[in-house]
Amino acid sequence: MYEFDWSSIPGALPFLWEGMKVSLEITLSAVIFGIVWGTALAMMRLSPVKPLSWFAAGYVNLFRAIPLVMVLLWFFLIVPQVLRGAFNLDPNTDVRLTSAMIGFALFESAYYSEIIRAGIQSVPKGQVSAASALGMSYAQAMRLVVLPQAFRNMVPLLLTQAIVLFQDTSLVYVSALADFFGAAYKVGDRDGRLVELLLFAGLVYFLICFAASQLVRRYQKKLNAHVAH
Amino acid sequence: MISIDTVSKHYGSFQVLTDCTTQVKKGEVIVVCGPSGSGKSTLIKCVNGLEPFQSGTITVNGVSVGDPKTNLSKLRSHVGMVFQHFELFPHMSITDNLTIAQEKVLGRNKDEARDKGLKLLDRVGLKAHAAKFPGQLSGGQQQRVAIARALAMDPICMLFDEPTSALDPEMINEVLDVMVELAQEGMTMMCVTHEMGFARKVANRVIFMDKGQIVEDDSKDAFFGAPRSERARQFLAKILQH
Numbered sequence: 001m002y003e004f005d006w007s008s009i010p011g012a013l014p015f016l017w018e019g020m021k022v023s024l025e026i027t028l029s030a031v032i033f034g035i036v037w038g039t040a041l042a043m044m045r046l047s048p049v050k051p052l053s054w055f056a057a058g059y060v061n062l063f064r065a066i067p068l069v070m071v072l073l074w075f076f077l078i079v080p081q082v083l084r085g086a087f088n089l090d091p092n093t094d095v096r097l098t099s100a101m102i103g104f105a106l107f108e109s110a111y112y113s114e115i116i117r118a119g120i121q122s123v124p125k126g127q128v129s130a131a132s133a134l135g136m137s138y139a140q141a142m143r144l145v146v147l148p149q150a151f152r153n154m155v156p157l158l159l160t161q162a163i164v165l166f167q168d169t170s171l172v173y174v175s176a177l178a179d180f181f182g183a184a185y186k187v188g189d190r191d192g193r194l195v196e197l198l199l200f201a202g203l204v205y206f207l208i209c210f211a212a213s214q215l216v217r218r219y220q221k222k223l224n225a226h227v228a229h
Numbered sequence: 230m231i232s233i234d235t236v237s238k239h240y241g242s243f244q245v246l247t248d249c250t251t252q253v254k255k256g257e258v259i260v261v262c263g264p265s266g267s268g269k270s271t272l273i274k275c276v277n278g279l280e281p282f283q284s285g286t287i288t289v290n291g292v293s294v295g296d297p298k299t300n301l302s303k304l305r306s307h308v309g310m311v312f313q314h315f316e317l318f319p320h321m322s323i324t325d326n327l328t329i330a331q332e333k334v335l336g337r338n339k340d341e342a343r344d345k346g347l348k349l350l351d352r353v354g355l356k357a358h359a360a361k362f363p364g365q366l367s368g369g370q371q372q373r374v375a376i377a378r379a380l381a382m383d384p385i386c387m388l389f390d391e392p393t394s395a396l397d398p399e400m401i402n403e404v405l406d407v408m409v410e411l412a413q414e415g416m417t418m419m420c421v422t423h424e425m426g427f428a429r430k431v432a433n434r435v436i437f438m439d440k441g442q443i444v445e446d447d448s449k450d451a452f453f454g455a456p457r458s459e460r461a462r463q464f465l466a467k468i469l470q471h
Protein backbone atom coordinates (compact mmCIF):
# COMPACT_ATOMS: atom_id res chain seq x y z
CA MET A 1 0.00 0.00 0.00
CA TYR A 2 1.37 3.39 -1.03
CA GLU A 3 2.21 5.62 1.92
CA PHE A 4 1.31 9.25 1.27
CA ASP A 5 3.81 11.77 2.54
CA TRP A 6 2.73 15.38 2.18
CA SER A 7 5.64 16.84 4.11
CA SER A 8 7.46 18.31 1.12
CA ILE A 9 4.55 20.61 0.22
CA PRO A 10 4.65 23.27 2.98
CA GLY A 11 8.28 24.12 2.35
CA ALA A 12 7.71 24.25 -1.40
CA LEU A 13 4.79 26.69 -1.23
CA PRO A 14 6.82 29.86 -2.05
CA PHE A 15 8.27 28.11 -5.10
CA LEU A 16 4.82 26.87 -6.13
CA TRP A 17 3.43 30.39 -5.72
CA GLU A 18 6.12 31.67 -8.10
CA GLY A 19 4.87 29.07 -10.57
CA MET A 20 1.28 30.14 -10.04
CA LYS A 21 2.28 33.70 -10.84
CA VAL A 22 3.74 32.55 -14.15
CA SER A 23 0.51 30.69 -14.98
CA LEU A 24 -1.61 33.70 -14.11
CA GLU A 25 0.65 36.06 -16.04
CA ILE A 26 0.38 33.94 -19.16
CA THR A 27 -3.38 33.60 -18.74
CA LEU A 28 -3.95 37.29 -18.20
CA SER A 29 -1.75 38.46 -21.07
CA ALA A 30 -3.33 35.93 -23.43
CA VAL A 31 -6.85 36.95 -22.40
CA ILE A 32 -6.18 40.65 -22.90
CA PHE A 33 -4.31 40.25 -26.15
CA GLY A 34 -6.75 37.57 -27.30
CA ILE A 35 -9.75 39.86 -26.81
CA VAL A 36 -8.12 42.86 -28.50
CA TRP A 37 -6.66 40.97 -31.45
CA GLY A 38 -9.66 38.64 -31.51
CA THR A 39 -11.99 41.63 -31.87
CA ALA A 40 -9.88 42.97 -34.71
CA LEU A 41 -9.93 39.54 -36.41
CA ALA A 42 -13.70 39.22 -35.94
CA MET A 43 -14.29 42.62 -37.51
CA MET A 44 -11.98 41.77 -40.41
CA ARG A 45 -13.82 38.50 -40.88
CA LEU A 46 -17.16 40.30 -41.06
CA SER A 47 -15.80 43.13 -43.18
CA PRO A 48 -16.99 43.51 -46.77
CA VAL A 49 -13.33 44.01 -47.79
CA LYS A 50 -12.56 40.54 -49.11
CA PRO A 51 -8.78 40.35 -48.50
CA LEU A 52 -9.27 41.29 -44.83
CA SER A 53 -11.99 38.71 -44.49
CA TRP A 54 -9.82 36.03 -46.14
CA PHE A 55 -6.84 36.86 -43.97
CA ALA A 56 -8.92 36.59 -40.78
CA ALA A 57 -10.55 33.35 -41.91
CA GLY A 58 -7.15 31.88 -42.80
CA TYR A 59 -5.64 32.90 -39.48
CA VAL A 60 -8.50 31.48 -37.43
CA ASN A 61 -8.71 28.21 -39.34
CA LEU A 62 -4.97 27.73 -39.23
CA PHE A 63 -4.64 28.14 -35.48
CA ARG A 64 -7.74 26.12 -34.78
CA ALA A 65 -6.38 23.23 -36.81
CA ILE A 66 -3.07 22.94 -34.96
CA PRO A 67 -2.69 21.47 -31.46
CA LEU A 68 -1.73 24.11 -28.91
CA VAL A 69 1.24 22.12 -27.72
CA MET A 70 2.81 22.28 -31.19
CA VAL A 71 2.29 26.01 -31.42
CA LEU A 72 4.02 26.38 -28.08
CA LEU A 73 6.88 24.19 -29.14
CA TRP A 74 7.43 26.18 -32.33
CA PHE A 75 7.33 29.40 -30.42
CA PHE A 76 9.72 27.97 -27.90
CA LEU A 77 12.12 27.08 -30.71
CA ILE A 78 11.68 30.11 -32.98
CA VAL A 79 10.75 33.14 -30.93
CA PRO A 80 13.84 33.16 -28.71
CA GLN A 81 16.06 33.24 -31.82
CA VAL A 82 14.03 36.04 -33.34
CA LEU A 83 13.94 38.07 -30.16
CA ARG A 84 17.64 37.64 -29.58
CA GLY A 85 18.38 38.67 -33.14
CA ALA A 86 16.01 41.60 -33.12
CA PHE A 87 16.94 43.13 -29.79
CA ASN A 88 20.54 42.00 -29.63
CA LEU A 89 19.86 40.19 -26.38
CA ASP A 90 22.40 38.44 -24.28
CA PRO A 91 22.18 34.73 -25.20
CA ASN A 92 21.54 33.99 -21.55
CA THR A 93 18.45 36.19 -21.24
CA ASP A 94 15.48 33.97 -20.50
CA VAL A 95 12.86 34.67 -23.14
CA ARG A 96 10.88 31.50 -22.53
CA LEU A 97 8.15 33.35 -20.65
CA THR A 98 7.83 35.96 -23.42
CA SER A 99 7.68 33.35 -26.13
CA ALA A 100 5.10 31.34 -24.21
CA MET A 101 3.01 34.48 -23.77
CA ILE A 102 3.18 35.30 -27.46
CA GLY A 103 2.35 31.73 -28.46
CA PHE A 104 -0.69 31.61 -26.19
CA ALA A 105 -1.87 35.06 -27.18
CA LEU A 106 -1.75 34.36 -30.91
CA PHE A 107 -3.34 30.94 -30.46
CA GLU A 108 -6.12 32.10 -28.17
CA SER A 109 -6.95 35.06 -30.44
CA ALA A 110 -8.27 32.56 -32.95
CA TYR A 111 -10.73 31.17 -30.40
CA TYR A 112 -11.64 34.57 -29.00
CA SER A 113 -12.30 35.91 -32.47
CA GLU A 114 -14.87 33.17 -33.08
CA ILE A 115 -16.63 33.95 -29.80
CA ILE A 116 -16.59 37.66 -30.59
CA ARG A 117 -17.78 37.12 -34.15
CA ALA A 118 -20.76 35.14 -32.88
CA GLY A 119 -21.37 37.91 -30.34
CA ILE A 120 -21.36 40.60 -33.01
CA GLN A 121 -23.69 38.54 -35.17
CA SER A 122 -26.06 38.07 -32.22
CA VAL A 123 -26.81 41.80 -32.26
CA PRO A 124 -29.85 42.29 -34.52
CA LYS A 125 -29.09 43.85 -37.92
CA GLY A 126 -31.73 46.50 -37.26
CA GLN A 127 -29.42 48.02 -34.67
CA VAL A 128 -26.83 48.83 -37.31
CA SER A 129 -29.56 50.17 -39.59
CA ALA A 130 -30.84 52.41 -36.79
CA ALA A 131 -27.35 53.68 -36.01
CA SER A 132 -26.64 54.32 -39.70
CA ALA A 133 -30.00 56.01 -40.16
CA LEU A 134 -29.00 58.45 -37.42
CA GLY A 135 -25.92 59.34 -39.44
CA MET A 136 -23.35 57.27 -37.58
CA SER A 137 -20.41 55.95 -39.56
CA TYR A 138 -19.78 52.20 -39.66
CA ALA A 139 -17.02 52.61 -37.06
CA GLN A 140 -19.28 54.62 -34.75
CA ALA A 141 -22.11 52.11 -35.13
CA MET A 142 -19.70 49.32 -34.18
CA ARG A 143 -18.09 51.11 -31.27
CA LEU A 144 -21.17 52.75 -29.75
CA VAL A 145 -23.95 50.33 -30.57
CA VAL A 146 -22.87 46.85 -31.67
CA LEU A 147 -19.76 46.01 -29.62
CA PRO A 148 -21.14 47.11 -26.23
CA GLN A 149 -24.16 44.83 -26.73
CA ALA A 150 -22.05 42.04 -28.16
CA PHE A 151 -19.62 42.09 -25.24
CA ARG A 152 -22.38 42.18 -22.66
CA ASN A 153 -23.78 38.98 -24.16
CA MET A 154 -20.34 37.44 -24.52
CA VAL A 155 -18.88 37.96 -21.06
CA PRO A 156 -19.78 34.46 -19.81
CA LEU A 157 -18.25 32.79 -22.87
CA LEU A 158 -15.13 34.94 -22.72
CA LEU A 159 -14.62 34.04 -19.06
CA THR A 160 -15.25 30.36 -19.69
CA GLN A 161 -12.60 30.49 -22.40
CA ALA A 162 -10.25 32.16 -19.90
CA ILE A 163 -10.76 29.25 -17.50
CA VAL A 164 -9.92 26.75 -20.22
CA LEU A 165 -6.90 28.87 -21.07
CA PHE A 166 -5.74 28.86 -17.46
CA GLN A 167 -5.79 25.06 -17.50
CA ASP A 168 -4.00 24.97 -20.83
CA THR A 169 -1.11 27.04 -19.48
CA SER A 170 0.13 23.80 -17.93
CA LEU A 171 1.25 22.86 -21.45
CA VAL A 172 4.18 25.24 -21.18
CA TYR A 173 5.99 22.38 -19.48
CA VAL A 174 7.24 21.57 -23.00
CA SER A 175 9.50 24.60 -22.71
CA ALA A 176 10.63 23.59 -19.21
CA LEU A 177 9.16 26.83 -17.95
CA ALA A 178 8.21 26.65 -14.27
CA ASP A 179 4.54 27.53 -14.30
CA PHE A 180 2.43 26.16 -11.47
CA PHE A 181 2.24 22.68 -12.94
CA GLY A 182 5.93 22.73 -13.87
CA ALA A 183 6.88 23.89 -10.39
CA ALA A 184 4.83 21.13 -8.77
CA TYR A 185 6.42 18.59 -11.07
CA LYS A 186 9.92 19.80 -10.23
CA VAL A 187 9.34 19.64 -6.49
CA GLY A 188 7.77 16.21 -6.72
CA ASP A 189 10.59 14.95 -8.88
CA ARG A 190 13.26 16.32 -6.53
CA ASP A 191 11.68 14.84 -3.41
CA GLY A 192 10.46 11.62 -4.98
CA ARG A 193 6.89 12.68 -4.11
CA LEU A 194 5.46 13.12 -7.60
CA VAL A 195 2.10 11.55 -6.76
CA GLU A 196 1.46 13.86 -3.81
CA LEU A 197 2.57 16.98 -5.65
CA LEU A 198 0.52 16.22 -8.72
CA LEU A 199 -2.54 15.45 -6.63
CA PHE A 200 -2.03 18.73 -4.84
CA ALA A 201 -1.61 20.63 -8.11
CA GLY A 202 -4.74 18.98 -9.50
CA LEU A 203 -6.70 20.03 -6.43
CA VAL A 204 -5.54 23.63 -6.76
CA TYR A 205 -6.48 23.75 -10.46
CA PHE A 206 -9.84 22.25 -9.63
CA LEU A 207 -10.61 24.71 -6.85
CA ILE A 208 -9.66 27.75 -8.88
CA CYS A 209 -11.52 26.69 -12.00
CA PHE A 210 -14.58 25.50 -10.10
CA ALA A 211 -14.84 28.75 -8.16
CA ALA A 212 -14.39 30.76 -11.36
CA SER A 213 -17.08 28.81 -13.21
CA GLN A 214 -19.50 29.33 -10.33
CA LEU A 215 -18.91 33.05 -10.62
CA VAL A 216 -19.51 32.93 -14.37
CA ARG A 217 -22.72 31.00 -13.81
CA ARG A 218 -23.96 33.53 -11.30
CA TYR A 219 -23.16 36.38 -13.71
CA GLN A 220 -25.00 34.58 -16.48
CA LYS A 221 -28.10 34.19 -14.31
CA LYS A 222 -28.05 37.88 -13.57
CA LEU A 223 -27.64 38.68 -17.25
CA ASN A 224 -30.57 36.46 -18.23
CA ALA A 225 -32.77 38.04 -15.58
CA HIS A 226 -31.79 41.45 -16.89
CA VAL A 227 -32.56 40.61 -20.51
CA ALA A 228 -35.88 38.96 -19.65
CA HIS A 229 -37.73 42.01 -18.41
CA MET B 230 -37.86 67.25 -51.32
CA ILE B 231 -37.63 63.55 -52.24
CA SER B 232 -37.52 62.54 -55.86
CA ILE B 233 -37.40 58.90 -56.93
CA ASP B 234 -36.79 58.35 -60.63
CA THR B 235 -36.99 54.96 -62.38
CA VAL B 236 -35.29 53.13 -59.51
CA SER B 237 -34.68 49.41 -59.94
CA LYS B 238 -33.02 46.96 -57.61
CA HIS B 239 -32.37 43.24 -57.75
CA TYR B 240 -30.80 40.57 -55.57
CA GLY B 241 -29.10 38.33 -58.10
CA SER B 242 -31.83 37.49 -60.55
CA PHE B 243 -34.63 38.45 -58.16
CA GLN B 244 -36.12 41.84 -59.04
CA VAL B 245 -37.19 43.67 -55.86
CA LEU B 246 -37.93 47.08 -57.38
CA THR B 247 -38.81 47.81 -60.98
CA ASP B 248 -38.75 51.35 -62.38
CA CYS B 249 -40.19 53.06 -59.32
CA THR B 250 -40.89 56.75 -59.86
CA THR B 251 -42.52 59.21 -57.49
CA GLN B 252 -42.01 62.54 -55.74
CA VAL B 253 -42.62 63.84 -52.26
CA LYS B 254 -42.88 67.62 -52.04
CA LYS B 255 -42.00 69.62 -48.99
CA GLY B 256 -44.71 69.28 -46.36
CA GLU B 257 -46.39 66.38 -48.08
CA VAL B 258 -47.39 63.15 -46.37
CA ILE B 259 -47.23 60.05 -48.55
CA VAL B 260 -48.52 56.68 -47.43
CA VAL B 261 -47.04 53.59 -49.07
CA CYS B 262 -48.99 50.34 -48.86
CA GLY B 263 -49.08 47.00 -50.57
CA PRO B 264 -48.91 43.28 -49.86
CA SER B 265 -46.07 41.66 -47.94
CA GLY B 266 -42.93 41.30 -50.03
CA SER B 267 -43.95 43.97 -52.52
CA GLY B 268 -40.80 46.01 -51.83
CA LYS B 269 -42.12 48.79 -49.58
CA SER B 270 -39.34 48.52 -47.00
CA THR B 271 -36.74 48.22 -49.71
CA LEU B 272 -37.99 51.35 -51.46
CA ILE B 273 -38.06 53.44 -48.31
CA LYS B 274 -34.58 52.22 -47.32
CA CYS B 275 -33.26 53.27 -50.71
CA VAL B 276 -34.30 56.83 -49.91
CA ASN B 277 -31.66 57.23 -47.20
CA GLY B 278 -29.20 54.85 -48.79
CA LEU B 279 -29.59 52.01 -46.29
CA GLU B 280 -30.21 49.80 -49.33
CA PRO B 281 -28.17 50.32 -52.48
CA PHE B 282 -29.95 50.22 -55.84
CA GLN B 283 -28.60 49.37 -59.28
CA SER B 284 -30.30 51.86 -61.55
CA GLY B 285 -32.29 55.08 -61.48
CA THR B 286 -31.74 58.09 -59.24
CA ILE B 287 -33.01 59.27 -55.89
CA THR B 288 -32.41 62.80 -54.72
CA VAL B 289 -33.19 64.12 -51.27
CA ASN B 290 -33.16 67.88 -50.94
CA GLY B 291 -31.11 68.05 -54.13
CA VAL B 292 -28.50 65.49 -53.00
CA SER B 293 -28.18 62.33 -55.08
CA VAL B 294 -28.33 59.28 -52.80
CA GLY B 295 -26.82 56.83 -55.27
CA ASP B 296 -23.84 59.02 -56.13
CA PRO B 297 -20.69 57.42 -54.66
CA LYS B 298 -19.36 60.91 -53.91
CA THR B 299 -22.30 61.70 -51.62
CA ASN B 300 -21.59 61.74 -47.90
CA LEU B 301 -24.33 59.31 -46.91
CA SER B 302 -23.79 59.69 -43.15
CA LYS B 303 -24.34 63.40 -43.45
CA LEU B 304 -27.45 62.94 -45.57
CA ARG B 305 -28.90 60.38 -43.16
CA SER B 306 -28.24 62.58 -40.16
CA HIS B 307 -31.05 64.84 -41.30
CA VAL B 308 -33.41 62.24 -42.70
CA GLY B 309 -35.29 60.71 -39.78
CA MET B 310 -36.19 57.03 -39.89
CA VAL B 311 -38.51 55.00 -37.69
CA PHE B 312 -38.46 51.22 -37.82
CA GLN B 313 -41.02 48.49 -37.31
CA HIS B 314 -39.14 47.11 -34.30
CA PHE B 315 -38.21 50.50 -32.83
CA GLU B 316 -34.48 49.67 -32.70
CA LEU B 317 -33.78 51.69 -29.61
CA PHE B 318 -30.33 50.94 -28.23
CA PRO B 319 -31.08 48.55 -25.36
CA HIS B 320 -27.82 49.15 -23.49
CA MET B 321 -28.45 52.88 -23.10
CA SER B 322 -30.94 54.85 -21.01
CA ILE B 323 -33.75 56.66 -22.82
CA THR B 324 -31.87 59.93 -22.38
CA ASP B 325 -28.71 58.48 -23.93
CA ASN B 326 -30.74 57.06 -26.79
CA LEU B 327 -31.96 60.57 -27.48
CA THR B 328 -28.61 62.30 -27.18
CA ILE B 329 -25.96 59.97 -28.55
CA ALA B 330 -26.34 60.80 -32.22
CA GLN B 331 -26.82 64.50 -31.49
CA GLU B 332 -23.46 64.47 -29.75
CA LYS B 333 -21.48 62.03 -31.88
CA VAL B 334 -22.91 62.91 -35.28
CA LEU B 335 -24.00 66.54 -35.05
CA GLY B 336 -21.34 67.50 -32.51
CA ARG B 337 -23.76 69.18 -30.13
CA ASN B 338 -22.57 69.56 -26.58
CA LYS B 339 -24.01 67.45 -23.76
CA ASP B 340 -26.34 70.03 -22.25
CA GLU B 341 -27.72 71.17 -25.55
CA ALA B 342 -28.36 67.57 -26.64
CA ARG B 343 -29.97 66.73 -23.32
CA ASP B 344 -32.27 69.74 -23.37
CA LYS B 345 -33.35 68.95 -26.89
CA GLY B 346 -33.86 65.26 -26.12
CA LEU B 347 -35.90 65.90 -23.00
CA LYS B 348 -38.03 68.49 -24.74
CA LEU B 349 -38.92 65.96 -27.44
CA LEU B 350 -39.47 63.24 -24.87
CA ASP B 351 -41.94 65.55 -23.18
CA ARG B 352 -43.59 66.16 -26.49
CA VAL B 353 -44.29 62.44 -26.99
CA GLY B 354 -45.59 62.33 -23.42
CA LEU B 355 -42.78 60.31 -21.83
CA LYS B 356 -40.86 62.85 -19.79
CA ALA B 357 -41.13 60.72 -16.65
CA HIS B 358 -39.25 57.84 -18.29
CA ALA B 359 -36.00 59.63 -19.14
CA ALA B 360 -33.84 57.55 -16.81
CA LYS B 361 -35.30 54.16 -17.74
CA PHE B 362 -33.96 51.66 -20.24
CA PRO B 363 -35.85 50.65 -23.41
CA GLY B 364 -36.60 47.19 -22.00
CA GLN B 365 -38.63 48.80 -19.22
CA LEU B 366 -41.05 50.51 -21.62
CA SER B 367 -44.03 49.13 -23.54
CA GLY B 368 -43.83 48.80 -27.32
CA GLY B 369 -45.90 51.91 -27.91
CA GLN B 370 -43.72 53.90 -25.55
CA GLN B 371 -40.56 52.63 -27.21
CA GLN B 372 -41.82 53.64 -30.61
CA ARG B 373 -42.64 57.13 -29.35
CA VAL B 374 -39.10 57.38 -27.99
CA ALA B 375 -37.81 56.25 -31.40
CA ILE B 376 -39.76 59.06 -33.05
CA ALA B 377 -38.38 61.55 -30.54
CA ARG B 378 -34.87 60.24 -31.19
CA ALA B 379 -35.28 60.87 -34.92
CA LEU B 380 -36.79 64.33 -34.33
CA ALA B 381 -33.88 65.30 -32.10
CA MET B 382 -31.70 65.42 -35.20
CA ASP B 383 -33.88 68.20 -36.68
CA PRO B 384 -34.76 66.12 -39.75
CA ILE B 385 -35.88 67.74 -42.99
CA CYS B 386 -38.14 64.74 -43.62
CA MET B 387 -39.18 61.53 -41.89
CA LEU B 388 -39.37 57.96 -43.16
CA PHE B 389 -41.55 55.41 -41.36
CA ASP B 390 -41.42 51.68 -42.06
CA GLU B 391 -44.54 50.06 -40.60
CA PRO B 392 -44.17 51.89 -37.28
CA THR B 393 -47.25 50.32 -35.72
CA SER B 394 -47.32 46.81 -37.14
CA ALA B 395 -45.33 45.27 -34.28
CA LEU B 396 -47.55 46.84 -31.63
CA ASP B 397 -50.46 45.45 -29.65
CA PRO B 398 -53.69 47.02 -30.92
CA GLU B 399 -54.23 49.15 -27.84
CA MET B 400 -50.88 50.88 -28.38
CA ILE B 401 -51.27 51.72 -32.03
CA ASN B 402 -53.17 54.94 -31.48
CA GLU B 403 -50.67 56.54 -29.14
CA VAL B 404 -48.07 56.24 -31.88
CA LEU B 405 -50.41 57.31 -34.68
CA ASP B 406 -51.43 60.37 -32.66
CA VAL B 407 -47.81 61.51 -32.55
CA MET B 408 -47.50 60.94 -36.29
CA VAL B 409 -50.70 62.83 -37.07
CA GLU B 410 -49.52 65.77 -35.01
CA LEU B 411 -46.23 65.73 -36.85
CA ALA B 412 -47.99 65.69 -40.21
CA GLN B 413 -50.22 68.57 -39.21
CA GLU B 414 -47.18 70.61 -38.27
CA GLY B 415 -46.00 70.31 -41.84
CA MET B 416 -43.32 67.61 -41.58
CA THR B 417 -42.52 65.94 -44.90
CA MET B 418 -43.28 62.25 -44.37
CA MET B 419 -43.08 59.01 -46.28
CA CYS B 420 -44.88 56.30 -44.32
CA VAL B 421 -45.10 52.63 -45.08
CA THR B 422 -48.23 51.65 -43.19
CA HIS B 423 -51.47 49.76 -43.48
CA GLU B 424 -53.27 52.11 -41.11
CA MET B 425 -55.81 53.43 -43.55
CA GLY B 426 -57.38 55.65 -40.89
CA PHE B 427 -54.09 57.47 -40.68
CA ALA B 428 -53.91 57.71 -44.47
CA ARG B 429 -57.43 59.14 -44.67
CA LYS B 430 -56.70 61.68 -42.02
CA VAL B 431 -53.38 63.15 -43.11
CA ALA B 432 -52.06 61.66 -46.34
CA ASN B 433 -51.77 63.81 -49.44
CA ARG B 434 -51.15 60.81 -51.65
CA VAL B 435 -51.26 57.04 -51.38
CA ILE B 436 -48.84 54.80 -53.22
CA PHE B 437 -49.78 51.19 -53.77
CA MET B 438 -46.97 48.76 -54.55
CA ASP B 439 -47.13 45.23 -55.88
CA LYS B 440 -44.28 42.94 -56.93
CA GLY B 441 -41.72 45.74 -56.80
CA GLN B 442 -43.72 48.17 -58.89
CA ILE B 443 -45.62 51.30 -58.01
CA VAL B 444 -49.05 50.32 -59.27
CA GLU B 445 -50.96 53.35 -58.02
CA ASP B 446 -49.79 56.79 -57.07
CA ASP B 447 -52.86 58.88 -56.47
CA SER B 448 -54.39 61.54 -54.33
CA LYS B 449 -55.94 60.05 -51.22
CA ASP B 450 -59.48 60.74 -52.44
CA ALA B 451 -58.89 59.10 -55.77
CA PHE B 452 -57.25 56.09 -54.13
CA PHE B 453 -59.96 55.46 -51.58
CA GLY B 454 -62.73 56.52 -53.94
CA ALA B 455 -61.92 54.37 -56.92
CA PRO B 456 -58.61 52.56 -57.08
CA ARG B 457 -57.68 52.01 -60.68
CA SER B 458 -56.15 48.56 -60.44
CA GLU B 459 -57.83 45.33 -59.52
CA ARG B 460 -54.94 44.47 -57.17
CA ALA B 461 -55.39 47.65 -55.17
CA ARG B 462 -59.14 47.09 -54.95
CA GLN B 463 -58.61 43.58 -53.59
CA PHE B 464 -55.97 44.82 -51.20
CA LEU B 465 -58.23 47.55 -49.81
CA ALA B 466 -61.14 45.16 -49.43
CA LYS B 467 -58.93 42.75 -47.49
CA ILE B 468 -57.49 45.44 -45.24
CA LEU B 469 -60.88 46.91 -44.42
CA GLN B 470 -62.10 43.54 -43.17
CA HIS B 471 -59.66 43.67 -40.26
Ligand SMILES: Nc1ncnc2c1ncn2[C@@H]1O[C@H](COP(=O)(O)OP(=O)(O)OP(=O)(O)O)[C@@H](O)[C@H]1O
Pocket residue numbers: 240243245263264265266267268269270271272
Ligand atom coordinates in the same frame (compact mmCIF):
# COMPACT_ATOMS: atom_id res chain seq x y z
N1 LIG C 1 -31.19 40.50 -48.62
C1 LIG C 1 -32.14 40.01 -49.45
N2 LIG C 1 -31.83 39.05 -50.34
C2 LIG C 1 -32.76 38.55 -51.17
N3 LIG C 1 -34.03 38.94 -51.20
C3 LIG C 1 -34.42 39.90 -50.35
C4 LIG C 1 -33.49 40.50 -49.42
N4 LIG C 1 -34.15 41.43 -48.68
C5 LIG C 1 -35.44 41.42 -49.15
N5 LIG C 1 -35.59 40.50 -50.13
C6 LIG C 1 -36.84 40.25 -50.87
O1 LIG C 1 -37.27 41.44 -51.45
C7 LIG C 1 -38.69 41.49 -51.47
C8 LIG C 1 -39.17 42.80 -50.92
O2 LIG C 1 -38.87 42.89 -49.56
P1 LIG C 1 -39.40 44.09 -48.66
O3 LIG C 1 -38.91 43.84 -47.29
O4 LIG C 1 -39.04 45.37 -49.29
O5 LIG C 1 -40.97 43.88 -48.72
P2 LIG C 1 -42.09 44.65 -47.93
O6 LIG C 1 -43.03 45.17 -48.95
O7 LIG C 1 -41.51 45.62 -46.99
O8 LIG C 1 -42.81 43.49 -47.15
P3 LIG C 1 -43.38 43.43 -45.67
O9 LIG C 1 -44.77 43.96 -45.73
O10 LIG C 1 -43.37 41.97 -45.35
O11 LIG C 1 -42.47 44.23 -44.79
C9 LIG C 1 -39.18 40.30 -50.66
O12 LIG C 1 -39.66 39.34 -51.58
C10 LIG C 1 -37.96 39.80 -49.96
O13 LIG C 1 -38.01 38.41 -49.84
Ligand SMILES: [Mg+2]
Pocket residue numbers: 269270271390391
Ligand atom coordinates in the same frame (compact mmCIF):
# COMPACT_ATOMS: atom_id res chain seq x y z
MG1 LIG D 1 -41.35 45.73 -44.85
